[in-house]
Amino acid sequence: IDSERGKVRGPDGIALYDSPVLVFKDGVEGGISTPLLFSDRLIVACYGGVFLYAYDSWSNFTLLDRFESGFESTPVVWDKRVYVGSRDGYLYCFGEE
Numbered sequence: 139i140d141s142e143r144g145k146v147r148g149p150d151g152i153a154l155y156d157s158p159v160l161v162f163k164d165g166v167e168g169g170i171s172t173p174l175l176f177s178d179r180l181i182v183a184c185y186g187g188v189f190l191y192a193y194d195s196w197s198n199f200t201l202l203d204r205f206e207s208g209f210e211s212t213p214v215v216w217d218k219r220v221y222v223g224s225r226d227g228y229l230y231c232f233g234e235e
Contacts, residue, residue, distance in 0.1 A: 161197040164189075171212040171222075183209035183222050188232070190220075205232065 169184030219233030
């Protein structure tokens with residue numbers, strides 16, 4: 139990182155790009171799954187549970203719901219439902235009935 143100029147080196151180690159800016163941070167437990175973005179929602183599955191956030195174009199994030207359990211797998215969204223496997227041996231489905 140070239141902190142004086144606010145630049146970072148790209149994958150080739152030569153080209154410089156603008157440094158990323160932190161726009162949101164929230165306390166969720168560690169995990170190995172990939173957060174999932176769709177429409178105006180963010181789903182985070184981690185060892186502390188599944189977190190559902192709403193977000194807008196101004197980077198305002200609001201926690202809408204949370205389900206506590208230990209999750210390692212990356213969630214999948216299909217037909218207005220979220221599917222995610224848990225460390226407790228169960229597959230969970232969240233959404234409309």
